[in-house]
Structures are given as structure tokens and as C-alpha cells.
Amino acid sequence: MRLLGGASFSSVECTSRAAVTTADLESFLALAPARRASHLAGMRQFFAHAHHSRVILDNPTEAITAVQHRGFHGPTLTPARQRALDERWATNQTLHPHEAFIGLAALLHAATITELRQLTDADIDPVRHSVRFPGRSVHLPLDSATWTALQRCQEHQSRLGTDNPHLLVARLTRTHHGPAGAAHVRDSLAPVGLLPRILRSTRLLALADELDAKILTVSLGMSYAGVAHYRPYPKLTRPV
Numbered sequence: 479m480r481l482l483g484g485a486s487f488s489s490v491e492c493t494s495r496a497a498v499t500t501a502d503l504e505s506f507l508a509l510a511p512a513r514r515a516s517h518l519a520g521m522r523q524f525f526a527h528a529h530h531s532r533v534i535l536d537n538p539t540e541a542i543t544a545v546q547h548r549g550f551h552g553p554t555l556t557p558a559r560q561r562a563l564d565e566r567w568a569t570n571q572t573l574h575p576h577e578a579f580i581g582l583a584a585l586l587h588a589a590t591i592t593e594l595r596q597l598t599d600a601d602i603d604p605v606r607h608s609v610r611f612p613g614r615s616v617h618l619p620l621d622s623a624t625w626t627a628l629q630r631c632q633e634h635q636s637r638l639g640t641d642n643p644h645l646l647v648a649r650l651t652r653t654h655h656g657p658a659g660a661a662h663v664r665d666s667l668a669p670v671g672l673l674p675r676i677l678r679s680t681r682l683l684a685l686a687d688e689l690d691a692k693i694l695t696v697s698l699g700m701s702y703a704g705v706a707h708y709r710p711y712p713k714l715t716r717p718v
Contacts, residue, residue, distance in 0.1 A: 498525075500538045507542070518542060555672075555680045560585065563670060563677075568623035575630035576646055576666040582624040584677035587611075588685065588698060591664070591674050595657040598643040602628070616697055 503521060507514050522539045529537045555563070563585060567578040583589035593611035601610045607625045608617040620628065631645050640652040648658040663674060685694060 498534075498538055500541050503538055503542060552679055553676050554683060555585075555676065560680065563672075564623070566670070567627065571630075573669075574666065575627060575634045576662075577669060579624065579627035579631050580646075580663055580666050580674060581670070581677065582621075582627050584674045585681055586621060586624060587618060588678045588681040589674075590678060591660050594646060594663050594674070595644070595660065597645045599632075599645070600643065602645070614698060618697070 507517055510517065518539065521542075522537075525534065525537045525539050528534045563581060567573070567581045567585075570578075580589075580594055583594060589611060593613060596612040597609065601612065603609070603617060606617065606619060608619045609628070610617045628645065635642075635645065635647050638647055638652045640647055642651055642655050644651070644655075644657045646658045646662065648662045651658050667674060667677075682698075685698075
């Protein structure tokens with residue numbers, strides 16, 4: 479007996495739809511706990527149709543529930559890993575400047591790939607040592623390590639002899655004015671085996687736990703729903 483999405487009851491011992499019980503369905507759901515909610519949704523549609531068509535007298539899914547965890551429960555970095563990365567990017571001047579700036583901007587300032595790609599010279603305030611990431615309404619003062627990494631990116635940009643106004647200029651974008659691709663931002667962190675979104679999520683979880691949601695929506699240019707996703711509900715985060 480097959481459900482929506484390809485899941486089947488092949489492991490459930492029953493001879494017909496009418497013979498399926500709630501216990502049978504619970505046994506099937508226990509085979510893939512991580513997909514309980516999606517499998518249960520398919521079951522409910524299937525047996526609701528069977529009940530409406532009078533194929534079965536009772537719907538065996540009515541007593542089954544699937545608790546959905548609220549909030550963010552993706553991968554995050556442990557404090558020890560964060561400290562190691564911060565030291566790497568703040569002190570190692572032999573690294574490519576893009577790795578250091580992208581890493582620090584995402585880990586300390588929750589910068590997105592789009593914000594990093596679109597950042598231009600016009601968004602940088604050298605007097606206040608601040609930047610205004612595209613999409614954010616306020617200038618963000620940078621810590622000394624991130625500001626130093628930004629300056630190294632500007633020096634790299636100057637050495638390329640390009641008039642591309644974006645801070646992160648890649649080999650393929652030095653001949654025009656377009657931003658570097660998202661792949662360039664991701665590949666810049668390949669030496670540490672991380673994606674920018676993991677660094678950003680780690681920072682957002684900390685900020686959402688410390689600051690008011692309204693402050694975050696203004697300072698990060700996020701929607702209230704986006705900020706609420708990281709609020710301190712019981713979470714199932716897994717360390718990276």
C-alpha cells in the first residue's frame with residue numbers, strides 16, 4: 479500500500495486498507511522518525527479519502543499526532559569552534575582576504591551571501607569603520623578584526639586593477655561591474671569546510687536570545703517572522 483511521496487506500508491502486516499489499525503500506522507511511522515510529520519500528512523489524505531469513499535468505517539489516523547518543533551534546529555557551531563575560527567581569521571594574515579572577511583562578517587555580524595556579494599565601496603564608511611549591508615537600513619560598526627579584513631579586501635581589489643565597485647571582486651568579475659557569484663562566497667570558506675549560512679545561523683541564534691525582536695528586524699533588515707524563527711524555543715541544534 480503506497481502513500482504520497484513514495485512511502486509504502488510494505489513493512490506493515492495487513493491484508494487490506496480496512497484491516498489497517500492505528501497501531502499498524504504507528505509501527506510504520508516509527509521506521510522513519512525524522513519524516514513522521516510528512517508521512518502522517520500523506521496518511522491522513524489517503525485514509526480520509528478511503529473513509530469518505532466508505533472503503534473503511536473508521537479513519538485510523540485520527541488518534542495519531544506529530545509534534546513539530548518550532549524555531550530553528552539546523553547545524554550550529556560550538557563556542558570552541560567559533561573561537562578557533564575567530565582566531566584564524568583575525569590573526570592569520572596569509573589567508574586570502576575574502577575568506578577572512580566573509581568568515582568574520584557572517585560569524586560576527588550575521589551577513590548573508592547576498593549582502594556580501596552586493597557590498598560596494600559606496601556602502602563603506604572609512605571614518606566610522608562601518609558598513610551598510612544592502613537591505614539593511616542602518617550602518618553597522620565593525621570590530622577591529624573585521625575592519626582589518628575589509629581593508630585587506632580593498633587592497634586586493636586595488637591590486638587587481640579593476641574599476642568594479644564591489645568589495646569582493648573575483649577573477650571573473652574584475653573586467654566588469656557585476657558582483658561575484660554566490661559560489662565564490664561559498665568557495666572562499668572551503669578551507670574551513672563550512673557554509674556561510676552556518677556561521678550566520680550561529681550568530682542569529684545568539685542575537686535572538688540576547689536582543690529584542692524589533693531591534694533585530696531593524697538592524698538586520700529581516701522580517702519579524704524571520705527573526706522569530708531564531709527565537710529561543712526548545713531547539714534540536716546539532717554542533718558542527
